[in-house]
Amino acid sequence: MNVIRACGIGALGLLSGVSQLGDARVTRFVVEQTRSFAGGMAFGATGAYERLDGTAYMEVNPSDPLDAIIVNLDKAPRNARGMVEFSTQFYILKPVDLAKGNHKLWYGINNRGNPVEVQFRAFPNAGSTDPLSVNWTGANNILLTEGYAVVDAGWHGDGIFRPNVLYATYPVAKQTDGSAIVGPLRLEYTPAANTFTMPLITGWRPYEAADTNTAHSTLVVRDRESAPRVTVAANRWAFGSCPTGQASLTPTTTDLCLFDGFEARKLYELIYPAKDPIVMGLAYAVTRDIGSFLRYETHDDAGNANPLALSPTAVGIRRAYSSGTSSTGMYQRDFLYLGFNEAESHRKVFDGAMIYTAGAHRLFANVQFAHPTFYSRQDINHDYTSNSVPPFTFAVTTDPITGITDGILKRPATDPLVMQMDGGIEFWHWQASLNVVDGLGRPVPVPGNVRLYHLGSTSHVVEGVSVLAPPAAPGICQNPLQTSFGRATARALTVALDQWADQGIAPPMSAYPRLENGTLGTLSEYQAAFPAIPGVPPPAVQSELTVLDFGPLFNRQGGIQTVLPPALGSSYQIFQAKTDRDGNDVGGIRQIELRVPLGTNTGWNVRTGIRAPDLCGLSGGFSPFAQTQAERLANGDPRLSLQERYGDHQGFVAAMKFAARDLVAERFMLQEDANQFAISAFTSNVLR
Numbered sequence: 193m194n195v196i197r198a199c200g201i202g203a204l205g206l207l208s209g210v211s212q213l214g215d216a217r218v219t220r221f222v223v224e225q226t227r228s229f230a231g232g233m234a235f236g237a238t239g240a241y242e243r244l245d246g247t248a249y250m251e252v253n254p255s256d257p258l259d260a261i262i263v264n265l266d267k268a269p270r271n272a273r274g275m276v277e278f279s280t281q282f283y284i285l286k287p288v289d290l291a292k293g294n295h296k297l298w299y300g301i302n303n304r305g306n307p308v309e310v311q312f313r314a315f316p317n318a319g320s321t322d323p324l325s326v327n328w329t330g331a332n333n334i335l336l337t338e339g340y341a342v343v344d345a346g347w348h349g350d351g352i353f354r355p356n357v358l359y360a361t362y363p364v365a366k367q368t369d370g371s372a373i374v375g376p377l378r379l380e381y382t383p384a385a386n387t388f389t390m391p392l393i394t395g396w397r398p399y400e401a402a403d404t405n406t407a408h409s410t411l412v413v414r415d416r417e418s419a420p421r422v423t424v425a426a427n428r429w430a431f432g433s434c435p436t437g438q439a440s441l442t443p444t445t446t447d448l449c450l451f452d453g454f455e456a457r458k459l460y461e462l463i464y465p466a467k468d469p470i471v472m473g474l475a476y477a478v479t480r481d482i483g484s485f486l487r488y489e490t491h492d493d494a495g496n497a498n499p500l501a502l503s504p505t506a507v508g509i510r511r512a513y514s515s516g517t518s519s520t521g522m523y524q525r526d527f528l529y530l531g532f533n534e535a536e537s538h539r540k541v542f543d544g545a546m547i548y549t550a551g552a553h554r555l556f557a558n559v560q561f562a563h564p565t566f567y568s569r570q571d572i573n574h575d576y577t578s579n580s581v582p583p584f585t586f587a588v589t590t591d592p593i594t595g596i597t598d599g600i601l602k603r604p605a606t607d608p609l610v611m612q613m614d615g616g617i618e619f620w621h622w623q624a625s626l627n628v629v630d631g632l633g634r635p636v637p638v639p640g641n642v643r644l645y646h647l648g649s650t651s652h653v654v655e656g657v658s659v660l661a662p663p664a665a666p667g668i669c670q671n672p673l674q675t676s677f678g679r680a681t682a683r684a685l686t687v688a689l690d691q692w693a694d695q696g697i698a699p700p701m702s703a704y705p706r707l708e709n710g711t712l713g714t715l716s717e718y719q720a721a722f723p724a725i726p727g728v729p730p731p732a733v734q735s736e737l738t739v740l741d742f743g744p745l746f747n748r749q750g751g752i753q754t755v756l757p758p759a760l761g762s763s764y765q766i767f768q769a770k771t772d773r774d775g776n777d778v779g780g781i782r783q784i785e786l787r788v789p790l791g792t793n794t795g796w797n798v799r800t801g802i803r804a805p806d807l808c809g810l811s812g813g814f815s816p817f818a819q820t821q822a823e824r825l826a827n828g829d830p831r832l833s834l835q836e837r838y839g840d841h842q843g844f845v846a847a848m849k850f851a852a853r854d855l856v857a858e859r860f861m862l863q864e865d866a867n868q869f870a871i872s873a874f875t876s877n878v879l880r
Contacts, residue, residue, distance in 0.1 A: 616795010
């Protein structure tokens, strides 16, 4: 597509900024390695890109009201100036010739250290989370062809450093006398196979047990989320590693040994006294301060140049956007709610934010003993922190269940324009209906600076590397795994977000299931309307929401959890997107896979075995249509066959072309992606 270069270099000079000691939050921005990107290939008019890797050193003032909200920041060690220091890894993709770029910053916030946001905007799927290892040939990337500078920086403070991931280094909070802070921590496990031993946490740095006397901890087991908790006797387990059972026990403060063994697929919950909490709320300061530095400063305190600046006195960025997917989308909702889109200089950091598949949850990294990798869902970690307290809405509203009046966006001077996209999974697991309906089932407003888009029937975690990819094997789920779609829509809305913020061109109106138009319904209504597909009954459960009380030191901004598991309060009414006669969601963006369906796509799947009827993680399902009328009648399938829908292969190809044309006109698909769908339809085996 044509790149709009709406501002010349000369105009950027008017925005130039010089770092001052009183304002700088990034004290040193050190580029440690510069490499050619994608073999030097040209990305449209922007030309070649290069990748910069390095470390950003930062500090915050615990007395600054913008930072005082960070839990335990007052208990972190300070330097001679009374500041709290921390650092993080970063990488930047930038045009080799900055003058050919669009002078805009895209801050793609990584998911668990994995920099996925660049690849997510490639079509077809570029097939890797590491930008350096991607074969970009044939994969059109909207960020790079449009000329963005792309940045990402580590924000997890509990990561185990390894190649191609980004983590941060934060201080550990201590008591005023220097002794360890000790408090309760709850972890939940579901072993993939029978085993005697498990680490406290896999893939992350654990919080060590302050006391290994199991009488002072609790270990419980249950068959599924709703099953009764059975306490394991204190003399039947220990803190330690025991690969072959009790006789092989080596005591540690970071492992669990269950003498009778952990059983595969069961749920285990540990509550133990942990020590040395990381000041994890500094994560939000990382995103704020690196975004602000790259946008507004020309150099750091040490004189190191901002690599995106045009000169020692002229900045190179005039617009900045952020994006995050899944738990990082929840992170963005928290980032905005806690006020971190306001820099220390009181300027807006990001003009726009794209939140992908977060539902109504916030991540709550600003919690003592936080492990931000965890999130709540129906089948595990159900009553964890992300599933806790309002606000759920972007607008300031009064939550009728708790009486809390609040909203994610309440700072007009620094709030960005927001787009949030949710699939089917986010309604089933993350109570996405609470974005538009309160806990008593009454509609709530969506502010004018927000767009909500529902990517109907979409999964969350499985995505094919090609257009029209076939479903995957069901694994532990009952139904074949859906090949997730949504990439083409996200690319189109990336363009629309920029046009909204930069040119004032309003994006498509929100397309989200609503009670007002009859596209949102209760679980029982969903079950009653779902077609009678042979072997595919609708779910028996959804992720419910009750008020969770973690104790008096925890509130809607985060805090310290002293009541674990939490006390349960009143329940919210939760809704699901209704479906058409095929079982595909209505009420949102009808993506091409729903306009020209090959089967029923569901934003849910169901577990097999002892965990049934729980939902099957974040996997969606796919139930193909019969090829012919005779086949479907023989199977007792009420859904029209492919032949009845499209006639033959040419009819299917024509339907795809018409649907793609309409989506382009609606601004939910780019023309180059429409062309790709047409090619994929033509080369497919559908009705051949």
